[in-house]
Amino acid sequence: MRVDIISIFPDYLAPLDLSLMGKAPVALTVHDLRTWTSDVHRTVDDTPYGGGPGMVMRPEPWGLALDSVLSPGARLLVPSPAGAPFTQKMAHALAEEEHLVFACGRYEGIDQRVIEHYAATEVSLGDYVLFGGEVAVLVMMEAIVRLLPGVLGNASSLDDESHAHGLLETPVYTKPASWREHEVPAVLRSGDHGKVARWRRDQALLRTAARRPDLLAALDPATLDKRDIAL
Ligand code: SAM
Numbered sequence: 147m148r149v150d151i152i153s154i155f156p157d158y159l160a161p162l163d164l165s166l167m168g169k170a171p172v173a174l175t176v177h178d179l180r181t182w183t184s185d186v187h188r189t190v191d192d193t194p195y196g197g198g199p200g201m202v203m204r205p206e207p208w209g210l211a212l213d214s215v216l217s218p219g220a221r222l223l224v225p226s227p228a229g230a231p232f233t234q235k236m237a238h239a240l241a242e243e244e245h246l247v248f249a250c251g252r253y254e255g256i257d258q259r260v261i262e263h264y265a266a267t268e269v270s271l272g273d274y275v276l277f278g279g280e281v282a283v284l285v286m287m288e289a290i291v292r293l294l295p296g297v298l299g300n301a302s303s304l305d306d307e308s309h310a311h312g313l314l315e316t317p318v319y320t321k322p323a324s325w326r327e328h329e330v331p332a333v334l335r336s337g338d339h340g341k342v343a344r345w346r347r348d349q350a351l352l353r354t355a356a357r358r359p360d361l362l363a364a365l366d367p368a369t370l371d372k373r374d375i376a377l
Pocket residue numbers: 224225226227228250251252253254255256269270271272273274275276277278279280282
């Protein structure tokens with residue numbers, strides 16, 4: 147996978163070189179948007195048409211940057227609190243792409259004509275406002291890259307984790323079996339694989355019902371078995 151990220155703060159993206167990301171099968175390039183400015187101050191923003199507070203990112207440097215970086219068929223993503231919510235399903239779809247380009251906004255955001263001209267997808271991390279798109283790109287990249295083949299040591303861990311099949315993951319425990327008078331549930335130490343699987347399924351359902359009833363309501367009934375329904 148090829149990934150290009152354009153930002154006025156390229157150093158913000160340095161953590162992408164760390165840990166798993168450094169070993170992932172991704173050809174990553176981080177670009178400084180100011181490379182595509184031509185004035186002495188390397189200006190990327192201006193006052194908003196119609197008035198109001200803050201500054202808006204000008205379309206010209208973005209146009210030059212994107213003309214230079216986008217390949218035919220590349221997917222352009224623009225982080226924005228007004229975008230479509232980023233989900234695990236979206237991460238799976240993006241992990242299938244050959245070339246992703248992220249355009250990081252700052253100030254009041256990027257001139258809307260840029261988004262429309264390049265038919266960009268605006269993506270939101272959640273219902274809150276960040277200073278800029280860089281942190282949003284770090285989050286999206288982690289979610290996407292860990293889905294790429296060969297990145298996780300044990301790919302089966304992807305299958306039962308939260309949001310893989312519309313449920314939250316079951317609680318997890320490790321040794322010791324007793325810690326400060328809190329015991330690991332006995333079923334997990336029983337050695338009975340059938341009982342463990344059923345307990346985990348029950349816990350995932352109960353946890354999802356308690357914490358995220360919206361996820362439970364959206365579950366495809368065809369994925370439920372009789373014991374799920376009885377629960
Ligand atoms: N004026 C914009 C609004 O109210 O929708 C917010 C601009 S915000 C201060 C600057 C940049 O941060 C945005 O252009 C976007 O790139 C990024 N950003 C802020 N919140 C975000 C979120 N929840 N998800 C994704 N990106 C976000």
